[in-house]
Amino acid sequence: xxxxxxxxxAAFLSPDIFTAAWAEVQxxxxxxxxxxxxxxxxxxxxxxxxxxxxPIGIVNGLxxxxxxxxxxxxxxxxxxxxFICLLIYGWMKWLRGAATPDAPQLPITRTPRQVxxxxxxxxxxxxxxxxxxxxxxxxxxxxYLDSTTTAISLAAQTLLSRRNLENWLLWIGxxxxxxxxxxxxxxxxxxxxxxxxxxxxxxxxxxxxxxxxMQQAQLQQIVA
Numbered sequence: 001x002x003x004x005x006x007x008x009x010a011a012f013l014s015p016d017i018f019t020a021a022w023a024e025v026q027x028x029x030x031x032x033x034x035x036x037x038x039x040x041x042x043x044x045x046x047x048x049x050x051x052x053x054x055p056i057g058i059v060n061g062l063x064x065x066x067x068x069x070x071x072x073x074x075x076x077x078x079x080x081x082x083f084i085c086l087l088i089y090g091w092m093k094w095l096r097g098a099a100t101p102d103a104p105q106l107p108i109t110r111t112p113r114q115v116x117x118x119x120x121x122x123x124x125x126x127x128x129x130x131x132x133x134x135x136x137x138x139x140x141x142x143x144y145l146d147s148t149t150t151a152i153s154l155a156a157q158t159l160l161s162r163r164n165l166e167n168w169l170l171w172i173g174x175x176x177x178x179x180x181x182x183x184x185x186x187x188x189x190x191x192x193x194x195x196x197x198x199x200x201x202x203x204x205x206x207x208x209x210x211x212x213x214m215q216q217a218q219l220q221q222i223v224a
Contacts, residue, residue: 073142083153
């Protein structure tokens with residue numbers, strides 16, 4: 001298991017890896033290209049507080065379901081089904097009472113401590129159980145890393161659907177790990193996508209934090 005994880009790091013140290021990666025990018029399937037484009041659009045729209053991130057995200061989840069299955073990243077493939085359910089939930093939650101499609105009424109908030117503890121416990125349980133099952137009963141690549149990133153991603157998507165600010169901090173951390181994991185599985189285009197995702201997650205965090213401060217200032221003015 002440790003050898004598999006070391007290969008992720010070794011991939012970045014090989015002198016010929018970038019030449020091989022560029023060749024792989026050029027030969028990337030149309031399915032992966034479509035998944036990358038919808039993925040960028042989805043995260044950009046979420047960072048901009050647009051409700052349209054949800055339908056685009058559903059399309060992206062369906063595309064990556066196939067891509068990850070082909071790459072034997074079964075936990076990430078299954079993650080897409082969970083993402084689609086959470087995206088539908090978030091779409092309905094943002095739509096409820098919204099004045100316009102691009103202006104969700106649901107305010108940005110901090111993650112309640114109870115929610116944070118619940119997600120941490122559920123995520124740890126999933127990472128361990130799924131990692132054991134994948135390692136023993138499938139030919140999954142990097143089963144424990146795959147299950148752990150899946151658990152963190154589910155928690156992040158749940159917080160995004162609730163419009164909790166900390167969702168972006170989780171995305172930043174897990175996206176960095178995904179960069180190496182997908183590179184190792186020769187999904188170079190997707191690995192590059194997660195470099196973009198990391199930058200967009202940082203942007204999203206700054207945007208949402210600024211909006212949260214504006215909400216708090218407006219509330220103080222009303223109270224005063």
